[in-house]
Amino acid sequence: MVVGPKLSITNVEGKGRISIRRLQHLTIQKKRSVIGISYGILLVIISIIMAAINPLELVTNWILNMKEGSFLYKIFESPPYDIYSEIWVYNFTNVPEFLSGNEKALKVQEVGPFTYREDRTNENITTDDDKGTMTMRPKLKLRFVRDLSISDPNETMLTIPNVPLIALSTAGADKFGYHINTAAYYSLKFLGSKIFKNLTVEEYLWGYKDSLVTVANKLLPGWIDFGTLGLIDRMYAQKDDVIEVELKNSSNKYSIQTWNGLPGLREQGYTDFNSSIPCNRLQNTYEGLMVTPNLPKEKILPIFRRQACRVYPFVYKEELTENYGYKYYRYELADTAFSKSSEYACKCTYNCLPEGFVDISKCYYGFPIALSKLHYADVDPVQQSYFEGMVPNPKADRSYMDVEPTIGAPLSFAIKIQANIAVRMSPGNTLTKPLKDKVIPLFWLNIYSKQPPSDVRTLLKLRLTVAPPAIIVIEILLFIGGILLTIQAIYRIYRPRYKVVQPKEIEMKRRKSTERRRSSILLNVVENAGFKFDTDFEKEAVSLLDTCDDDLEELDLIVSD
Numbered sequence: 001m002v003v004g005p006k007l008s009i010t011n012v013e014g015k016g017r018i019s020i021r022r023l024q025h026l027t028i029q030k031k032r033s034v035i036g037i038s039y040g041i042l043l044v045i046i047s048i049i050m051a052a053i054n055p056l057e058l059v060t061n062w063i064l065n066m067k068e069g070s071f072l073y074k075i076f077e078s079p080p081y082d083i084y085s086e087i088w089v090y091n092f093t094n095v096p097e098f099l100s101g102n103e104k105a106l107k108v109q110e111v112g113p114f115t116y117r118e119d120r121t122n123e124n125i126t127t128d129d130d131k132g133t134m135t136m137r138p139k140l141k142l143r144f145v146r147d148l149s150i151s152d153p154n155e156t157m158l159t160i161p162n163v164p165l166i167a168l169s170t171a172g173a174d175k176f177g178y179h180i181n182t183a184a185y186y187s188l189k190f191l192g193s194k195i196f197k198n199l200t201v202e203e204y205l206w207g208y209k210d211s212l213v214t215v216a217n218k219l220l221p222g223w224i225d226f227g228t229l230g231l232i233d234r235m236y237a238q239k240d241d242v243i244e245v246e247l248k249n250s251s252n253k254y255s256i257q258t259w260n261g262l263p264g265l266r267e268q269g270y271t272d273f274n275s276s277i278p279c280n281r282l283q284n285t286y287e288g289l290m291v292t293p294n295l296p297k298e299k300i301l302p303i304f305r306r307q308a309c310r311v312y313p314f315v316y317k318e319e320l321t322e323n324y325g326y327k328y329y330r331y332e333l334a335d336t337a338f339s340k341s342s343e344y345a346c347k348c349t350y351n352c353l354p355e356g357f358v359d360i361s362k363c364y365y366g367f368p369i370a371l372s373k374l375h376y377a378d379v380d381p382v383q384q385s386y387f388e389g390m391v392p393n394p395k396a397d398r399s400y401m402d403v404e405p406t407i408g409a410p411l412s413f414a415i416k417i418q419a420n421i422a423v424r425m426s427p428g429n430t431l432t433k434p435l436k437d438k439v440i441p442l443f444w445l446n447i448y449s450k451q452p453p454s455d456v457r458t459l460l461k462l463r464l465t466v467a468p469p470a471i472i473v474i475e476i477l478l479f480i481g482g483i484l485l486t487i488q489a490i491y492r493i494y495r496p497r498y499k500v501v502q503p504k505e506i507e508m509k510r511r512k513s514t515e516r517r518r519s520s521i522l523l524n525v526v527e528n529a530g531f532k533f534d535t536d537f538e539k540e541a542v543s544l545l546d547t548c549d550d551d552l553e554e555l556d557l558i559v560s561d
Helices: 020-025 028-053 055-063 071-077 095-099 163-175 178-191 201-206 211-219 231-235 381-385 454-494 503-516 521-527 536-544 549-555
Strands: 084-092 106-128 133-144 157-161 196-200 243-246 256-259 301-305 310-320 328-333 369-372 400-404 409-422 439-449
Touching: 028 055, 028 454, 055 454, 071 106, 071 454, 084 201, 095 106, 106 201, 106 439, 157 163, 157 201, 157 439, 163 178, 163 211, 163 409, 178 211, 196 201, 201 231, 301 400, 310 400
Parallel strands: 084 157
Antiparallel strands: 084 106, 084 439, 106 133, 133 243, 157 196, 243 256, 301 310, 310 328, 328 400, 369 409, 400 409, 409 439
């Protein structure tokens, strides 16, 4: 008997073969509670797994997987960075006064910039999964950019040293005896060669017809294999180089392993790895396309550029966050990079250059090309005294590289090097006597990129600024949501509270349900005259056993408080 408007089902006794308590355990609310516990536990487990495995690392490794068509593969195949070579040429303004002896120092004037865009591709990329390396053939071309240049190089005249004359005369003084050099002297006089010439910037950088070079090319084809001599033309001459890059070892990933089959630079004296020195050891150095992820701050970043013909050490300077919104490391060229005291200095026993100069003559036909810091910063003071017009600026002239350490992507860089030519004279050939024992400045070069390409910026922003907090929030929400869902479900199982809906409502909705499910066995049982019920309420309860989930929601018979 129902007393009052509400009656707890748990207080109603079941009679005969039908138990009202059993009906309570079969309600949809308890089914949902069990499902709720399962989902809650699942959410907690997912959050714990996410915190343990760090999904960001998995996604990053997937993006940076080196396979054909992948993001990283495209970076190496056709580097999207806007890289420029900015050239400033030295114009000599007092040559007649200097050669006549009226002035003791040569006066130089910077003319520039003349800017060229580097178009770099890496052809025939192949990977060796067993060895964990990648090989490629680099191709590099320069394309003049008028908008970033001071003038057209074809229209700008300069007075500059006669590089072929100085180079061949100095090489002859180093290699040949007195008589051969004397013969060379008269030959050069016959050709009318002078130690200074008037040329356009285009001729100076990319080559011009010179009778001396033409003769040398015919007489010494195994040595002088070019018909015109241009400074930049020779530095960026196309070669069939093959580079092997490390992909597997996490401690030196993306570093050079071999160059043309050797882990060292033969031109700088490399013979075998055990006897190699940092000057000529290429293994574990970088070109700068990518560097090892999670690179320690204290580790030196050795950079190799074929045009510079030596490994140059970059050291950690500072950690920055400006410009990008995430931290990155700034590396700067070591102060001692061009000094004889540097661990990266090459050994020298003959015709050694003064302090502050790096000899790269063996990479350029034996021509006495020497590299230094810009404007003769930190070079031998005697060499500084020979010239006027070069004013070092340590801050503006510095070389640096900004690297995002987590992925190892370069952000921006500027590598600044000055090219010079060292003059030595043989007693048999005195044409270069006014320049004897001097290192003559030719031009300085700034290879730079101001920012990473848009797709790299997007990747870094998502990986470093958007994804980390988003992942943490997702993990916390999953964990809290799972705990709350589990607690709520358990509470509903062990502390259920029910109420009975008014019989008239039940009767109206039950009729609709029974009409749809007239063929049910349980309904046949309800109608069977062999079963007797003490109350109409028990009869209604049994009929509910045949009601589907949707029907229960419509009936709303049992409502949890």
